[in-house]
Amino acid sequence: MTSFPEPFPPGRALLSDGVRTLDRAALAQRIATLLEALAARTAPRAPVAILADNSPEWLAIDLATQRAGLTLVPLPLFFTPAQWQHAITASGAQALFCADPAQGAALGFTGTVALDGPLALCQRPGAASPDPAPELDGVQKITFTSGTTSAPKGVCLDTARQWEVAQALHAAGLGRLGVERHLCLLPFAVLLENIAGPYTALLSGATTICPPLAEVGLSGASGFDPQRCLDAIARHQANSVILLPQMLAALLAASAPGDPRLASLRFAAVGGARTPARILATARARGLPVYEGYGLSECSSVVALNLPGAARDGSVGRPLANRSLRIAPDGEIEVRGAPARYLGQLDGAAGAGEWFATGDLGHLDPDGYLYIDGRKKDILITGYGRNVSPEWPESALLGTGSIAQALVVGDGQPWLAALLVPAAPGLTAQQLQEAVDLANRELPDYAQIRRWAPAAPFTPANGLATANGRPRRAPIQQQYADRIASLFDQTEHAS
Incomplete structure (x- = not known):
């Protein structure tokens, strides 16, 4: 599949930001206009980057590059200018879609291409550049992840594999849920929303509603206003959304049981990081249709997902049909056979019949449901020889509702400790200790948290979290090295 699906009635709304709506004919016309502008560049075959908020135009550009066989490089708004420049240089992008030409000029795109619309198309000045590198042959999208260093890592994806994921989600049952309106709550530069949201909505005949992120409660790198999000869900009568675990926790804390603003939801997928069991149980008790899943950028996003009628507590669901x-x-x-490969590596992550090692630990039950046990590289071995995945006690801490983020440490130590980010600024040390005590009640003694210290939020902006909000362990431990060391001071502990 090289473009958006065709079977919808001509008058059916496909994309909307709440003000501007594009049906099939209008979207086709917009794609044609974008194709003309892309062809008018001085380097018409070179990759093109996009640095912009969510909008129908963002998706139209994505679809236009698919139709033209071009490589698109989404740049997350929460990246630093140095990270943007790294992604641009590594990909060889010679043009940039952006809201402000001055922003493009600051990144070296000082020329412009004539284009009417909400985004400017800026390009590098001078003579036409050579064709893209051979390694980009067939690559439609390079998604850059935060990774474990300041230099983002690019994952190369082709068009077919992205649509295969959307088709698998549609066939698995999402197309039969009667979803008419999908509201986008995550940035399109994050692959999870890009593919599992709009692509699947197009296949399912639903309208993709994609207003600016501030209108649905997201601000900056990690700010989230749950009341604004709840109001947006109600205003657009959204039937489906995709959430990160911390967003679900905030929505539950900000709403009461039976909140009418959530009544329109028929399916809410949760992914990007491990979701605490207590949070999922609270959501289900309130009647919210919340389903946890698991995915990887290297696999074009979703790998497994719980679904209505096929869900199991504690699992991330069964693998999709294409996995x-x-x-x-x-x-x-x-x-x-995860088909993606990393930018700069000519060999794929795995061949067509080979197995890709995800770096995640897990197990399958007899019915094929997948359970995530943690990251292979993150396993802690305590001073008493116990193996503990830090995500286990972290999940218990997050499930208390008082802790927004947690990082558990203790490799080689006689006990485990944690850095805690409070869920609200007014929480006292006593309230946090009560939350730790609550979490400890569901953990064996070797996995309990003996000591803790407060920390500032871990965000993509400060380099301490990934785009999906997962803490980046090495940078956090480096930044908080002295504080962590104090948690294992046995003299202080004894006193």
Whole structure:
């Protein structure tokens, strides 16, 4: 599939920001206009980047590059200018869609291409550049992840594999839920929303509603206003949304049981990081249709997902129809033939019939449901020889509702400790200790948190979290090295 699906009635709204709506004919016309502008560049075959908020135009550009066989490089708004420049240089992008030409000029795109619309198309000045590098042949999108260093890592994806994921989600049952309006709550530069949201909505005949992120409660790198989000869900009568775990926790804390603003929802997918069991149980008790899933950028996003009628507590669901999974002898999850490869590496992450090692630990139950046990590289071995995945006690801490983020440490130590980010600025040390005590009640003694210290929020902006809000362990431990060391001071502990 090289473009948006065709079977919808001509008058059916496909994309909307709440003000401007594009039906099939209008979207086709907009794509044609964008294709003309892309062809008018001095380097018409070179990759093009996009640095912009969510909008119908963003999606139209995505679809236009698919139709033209061009490489699109989404730049997350929360990246630093240095990270933007790294992604631009590594990909060889010679043009940039952006809201402000001055922003493009600051990144070296000082020329412009004639284009009417909400975004400017800026390009590098001078003579036409050579054709894109051979390694980009067939690459439609390079999605850059925060990774574990300041230099983002690019994952190369082709058009077909992205649509295969959307088709698998549609066929798995999302197309039969009667979803008419999908509201986008995550940035399109994050692959989870880009593919599992609009692509699947197009296949399902739903309208994709994609207003600016501030209108649905997101601000900056990590700010989230749950009341604004709840109001947006009600205003647009959204039937489906995609949430990160911390967003779900905030929505539950900001709403009461039976909140009418959530009544329109028929499906809410949760992914990007491990979701605390207590949070999912609270959501289900309130009647919210929340389903946890699991995915990887290297696999074009979603790999497994719980679904209505096929969900199991504690699991992330069964693998999609286009995925084969197995568990290696050491517990690592492997996916067959994950087709993506990393920018700068000519060999793929795995060949068509090979197995891709995800770096995640997990297990499958007899019915094929997948359970995530943690990250292979993050396993802590305590001073008493116990192996503990830090995500286990972290999930218990997050499930208390008083802790927004947690990082558990203790490799080689006689006990485990944690850095805690309070869920609200007014929480006292006593309230946080009560939350730790509550979490400890569901953990064996070797996995309990003996000591803790407060920390500032871990965000993509300060380099301490990924785009999906997952803490970046090495940078956090480096920044808080002295504070962590104090948590294992046995003299202080004894006193």
